[in-house]
Amino acid sequence: MTQEIKKGIRARIIVVEVFFFLVILLLGAKAVEIQIIESSDLAKKAITEYTGTVRIQGKRGEILDRNMNRLGTTIAALSVAASPRKIQNPAKDARAIASILEIDPVKLKQKLSNGKPFTPIKRKITPDEVRDLKALNIKGLIFQNDVIRFYPNRTLAGQVIGFTGSEAKGLEGLEYGYDSVLQGQQTRLTITKDATGRHLDPDKRLKEQFNGGSLVLTLDRNIQYISETALKDVVTRYKAQSGMAIVMRPKTGEILAMALYPEFNPNAFSDFARDSMRNRVVTDPFEPGSVMKVFVAASAMDKGYCTPKSIFFCENGAYKVGSKVIHDTHDRGWLTLGQIIKYSSNIGTVKITETTGKQALYDALTGFGFGKRTGLGLPGETPGTLTSPGRWSTIDTAAIAFGQGMSVSALQLAVGISAIANDGVIMRPLLVKKTLLNTGETDQAFEPQVQRRVISKQTARKVRRMMRSVVSEEGTGPNAAIQGYSVCGKTGTAQKVAKNGKGYAKNLYTAVFAGFAPEVSPELTVVVVVDEPRKNHYGGVVAAPAFKSILAESLHYLNIPPDLEPEQIVAGISDGAKS
Template sequence: MRPRQTNYSSWLRVRLVALGVFFLVVFLALVARAVDLQLFERQRLRDIAERESIRQVDLSPRRGIIFDRNHEELAVSIDTDSIYANPLGIADPARHARLLAPVLGQPAGELAKRLGAERAFVWLARRVSPEVAEKTRQLGLDEIYILREPKRIYPYSDLACHVLGFSGLDARGLEGLERSQDQILRGQAKSLTSVRDALGRTIHLTPEALLNPPEGNHLILTLDKQIQYATERYLAEAVTKHRAKAGQAIVMSPQTGEILAMASTPAFNPNAFDKYAKDAYRNRAITDLYEPGSTFKAFVAAAALASHRVSLSQTFDCEHGQWRIGGRIIHDTHPYGMLRLAEIVKVSSNIGAAKVAQAIGAEGMYAMLRNFGFGQPTGVDLPGEARGVLRPARTWRPVEMANIAFGQGVSVTAIQMVQAFAAVANGGVMMRPHVIQAVLDKHHQVVRETRPQMVRRVMSQDEARELTRMLMSVTEDGGTGTLARVGPFAVAGKTGTAQKVNPGGGYSKTDYMSSFIGFAPAEDPKAVVMVLLDTPRGQYYGGVVAGPAFSRIARVALSEMGVFEMAAQGQPNAPQAKGPAQFAQSPPPARPASLAQARQALAQGATPDLGGLSLRQVLRLAADAHCPVTAQGWGRVVRQSPTPGAKLSPGGLSVQLAPTHGGA
């Protein structure tokens, strides 16, 4: 019996040892795995957990408002709906895509690919209409979310489009002031962080990010919306009537350098900029070079007055329309004999201008043209300005100097021409052109204000007065610019009809740049206006094709500035628009509607009272209520349909606005 019991005890010990070794091995394996997870796999596992449970959505910042000089909104940001998804939580991407495709208007295959990505966040549609957002909500799909994002809106479509430019989906400025002033306009970016709990519910950890992120700073421009609208309208009519390729127009205050209007055609709608060719974005008034033609004769006359080498009584033989110089023949449109300087300007004699330049000399001519700013940028606060081309005087041969005297062989921009003419209108003092009047912070307090900046004196006051008298004769009987008159005021100006350069060299016999530039009232200038048409067909003389548009634009500008009213009352000075400091304390309209009551009415399906509200306020109310809105005019609401209190129609709201001078 004894040996058998001993064997049993030995076998038991072996089994216990084996079991102990087994548990030890398992324990060591668990410890090793724990060490591996805690020390070596920790970051990878944390990333996986965060990817599946934590989401971070970058929200676009809210850009500041761009106002015109009378504080009407030219560019605003309103809240709209954007749709995104968490693909990691979607079990059946194909089903989601099939249901979403007709709502979002996107191919189901493309949606399925995005919904099946190994990512915790993908955009499905940005800044959609209220109808699309509501249909998406009604689908009730898991892991499909809607959040509010600011969207840039240009309420008046293509008004001032080349000056304003536009911003993209990420709220970054891409063209125009939106680009050059992006750091000022761009608001503070925010992120929305959310987690998903064990039951799959989404919890926002930073809900304040959804609540009206702070706007960037605001801009007040020198543009006047009424003058801008008239400038664009009459320029477009002239381009259409004369079948021109394109056109440019500028209105500027000569005393301050403030640009009241700047237009180029063809235009584009910055709300749908991606539907236009990139060439349409170009602000031709500051980027495009052209040979100015006979408008340059004004500066030949200025050089003659400043040089004292030409007297007002001196006559020049205009050779009855043909003059040979340097192996070339210079022609006049009409044959003239002996003409004085003022008569050369009035009838726009090429031969007369060339002979005056000859009397002044190349160095004197070059010095005066540089003094007037040609061949150098004006410094206007807009992106993309060209320098122009003015070669040094030492390179001028006699025939080249003759050509420059009537605007060939030199290239300028429209803004350079306007600045130079404005210096004459301002008694010989040149001002720097600018389009930004002030920068405001989010509380509408002035951060920075643009003061009128004198560049230099380009001629004496007496010389400027004498040159003005010569330019006035251009619009008098017998001059080339009679169609540019703005009765009852005298207009000082100059016509230009310049042959375009052929791509292969030489000048075209059929293509012209036709222009008129001038200022009014001539005795007390308030506005300098330039109109330029590129390649008009049929009639092409500047006085004929650009002069009438100048007259119509100038008449509106003087009317908006109060010049007609002041003249009727016998007062010398027109009233000035509000400055930025006044804007900060601008009173509201006499009877503004209550925003709280308007929101309450919309929530109940009734039409709110919108009287006195700005377009920006109406757009925000409509966006919050997912209600479509159409607007006509600008300013503040004066009429609406349906009437207040009526049942809100499926077609949404229709409002008519009219200009006021209340605060925004």
């Protein structure tokens, strides 16, 4: 009996052992299958379970002025969307949402009734709108993180900076021209998530590497404001169509201000007409009028055709060229070259070009950069209009000599005038000082660049002396004189082409004043252009006071002291109609 029991027990033990052995064998086999045979497939499955990919759009870079003040930046915002499947009462909810967001309730109701899992409602909503929408407590409303392009100085340099569209893509101005620098990269990132789908993303800083670069401009926010204020005053006072002003450092070509009026607010670009968005300083050509006389005189002197004391007979105010008669504002007889500039004699300037010939005139103007783009790098830059001299008739040559029958941009004019201020050397205009990487380090620095010498240093000094006389009480631009500073300038009053394109309009003018100070070592060049002023149209009356205001305040702001002794101070107030 004992033996039988023992046998029975042993048999059962063996059965149990075999059973456990088989179980362990099976487990082992499964472990081998999981760990070795199917490991790569299972690892992939596991990864898909706890990781996911998200689309990352790097933030657009900033636009800064020369003192690192923000002119354009990107800030966080929210967008609202809906899951129509979860919306219980589309009609009622659409009315409530539409009243907060100020959108069409009928269209919104259609969106909320479309049965889709997701439908966008409105992007970039304000914090107040978010608060009010959340208070509605509507199930199915989704708030998503978004970004918004913001311009803290509102209209300041609005047309220069430009704006971006809904997809953060530059559409105008620097935003468009330097889109490739500013634009953040778009990519997909793999992130870790838990069983409920929440993101476990400790590496958010990785996203920052996809942000766009920034632009540091040569603009100075305060000088820009000074220019815009002066321009607004003059355009309003003379009920003009528009105005432009540019402030430049002649020694480096750096643009400190580029002002336009009427103003444009890129924060609300859709509220403005397309025409007001354009940076007309760069894109729009205009006939500059008598300002061009300084370039004619400079070239004639530089090529040895005449000196400041060379005299020309000004025909007592009327001179027949071909079938046309050219007039001066005042009847004058013999004038020196210096006096021709001082009194802005059209006839005297025509006489100079008759001495030099039309090819020399063409060479002079192209030498100063007219008829071709300056290379500033902004989109839509105009080269102006300067046809080849072979196509000029006698009257064309005469008209071009005093700035009619050709066109220039305000930027070209500033570059040309700056060449005289810079001892005859043309500098490439600079608006972007440097580009920065998203880390804040400098990516590319743009140094002042000499383009060419157009006239000699001596000639430039002689022209400056002549331009100084323009601002004297006897000249055409005494309204530009600043007490304590030796201001050099030139007035310009140009007739505008008639709207129908046939000849010149009788009452439409462009008033211009271009100049710089101080005379010996010019620090600032300023050009002011006023389009279609009404009460008066002379450059010396309309544009010169704005020029004076911009230059005087900018000189004070930059701490540039007066260069004249008290007894040398030239100041004058004149309402005379001189040009």
